[in-house]
Amino acid sequence: MIALLKRDLWLAVRAGGGFGLGLAFFLIVVVLIPFGVGPDASVLEPIAPGILWVAALLACLLSLDRIFALDYEDGSLALLATSPLPLEGAALIKAIAHWLTTGLPLTLAAPMLGVLLHMNSEAYGYLFISLALGTPALSIIGTFGAALTVGLRRGGLLLSLLVLPLYVPTLVFGAEAVRRGAAGMDVTTPFVMLAGITAGAFALLPFASAAALRVNLR
Amino acid sequence: MRLAVTDLACARGGVPVLSGVSFTVEAGQALVLRGANGIGKTTLLRTLAGLQPALSGEIDLPDDQAAYASHADGIKAQLSVEENLSFWAEVYGNPVPDTIYEAFDLVDLRHRMAGTLSAGQKRRLGLSRLGVIGRKVLFLDEPTVSLDRFSVNLFADFIRDQHLAKGGIAVIATHIDLGLDAPELDLEPFRASADQSGGSDEAFL
8 A cells, every 4th residue: 555655646746747736726726816806905804715725625626537547547447456455445545645745735835825815814723724634535535536437538527526516515614614713713613524524534435436446447 | 276267257338248158277277268359358357357247157266366467557657667566566565576677678678767668668567567466367468469579478488487387377368379388268159149138237337
């Protein structure tokens, strides 16, 4: 399993791996928002948590179809399926690799981009924690979507339609945590819900992804 | 150790292609599958390797000993020859034997990026994977595609001396003569009749 994680991380950072693509997209979307709605701090400040969360979610979506598609095309997925590595483990590792190359950089960069949106200074810590708790769920749910659509032509489009509704709970509680943090309110409930969604998704979805992969490999 | 297949039926895309396939391969033996395009060689090999369920029949082979190799080699262009091989060796928990580079004439290519290899060189790299995974039962689908005469002999030597001689089993679908002393199985008599139903819901899964 470590071998697969190492290989996926290598492939992501080498030429053409797409590392940084999500991050660059995130950066550009957040930079565009003040152009669209105007630089007024009283307009930007209340929408900053929501904007940052939606942008992070879309950036995450960008690289999802690569999770299994490349391995499917070159045949490594079939070889992995017949290897001693359980497909459930492979799906989990793929999600972790996706998070390390997409979710983690987003989490680290988001507080810096908050400056561009005049985000309340108290919200930075909450934004960081909410993304750290929430983005792993985006990766594992996305992995499930990628497993469902692997092998389909134009699967990326279908993948977005399948996965975006499943992202709603994470988005709602993630943005709500930051909003409450910025307003100085109690954030326990959204954080607990966010962590619960992530933990539940990690417990269940590797099995669902593996089942979907087995069907698609037939 | 032996591979025994009894009355196996398998389907591709919900259409039954083969039925009543039975054969036995003892340790140290190879079996060469013959048949026209579309007869179901690939389907049979995928079924044997466990990538798809059989419609009926039984496959008796030792646990955790099967390996599958198809037209697609699973080679990553951005990794070097050595990194590609050591990845598969690690997945199977084996070391990479140094002899494998000689066996497949890869010594000079060891540190080259796999993306810069020719089709035949890629194929050799894909086949050398079989030497690092340490599996006893190999299901090989057209292993010699895009290989030159010399490389075909290298591959045949590897199968004969490093795999079969050590008690391994190989089932190989091929159209050319590998020079292996192996019985051949023509799949033509096992063609499934057109009206035979079964697995009709497969296409929707």
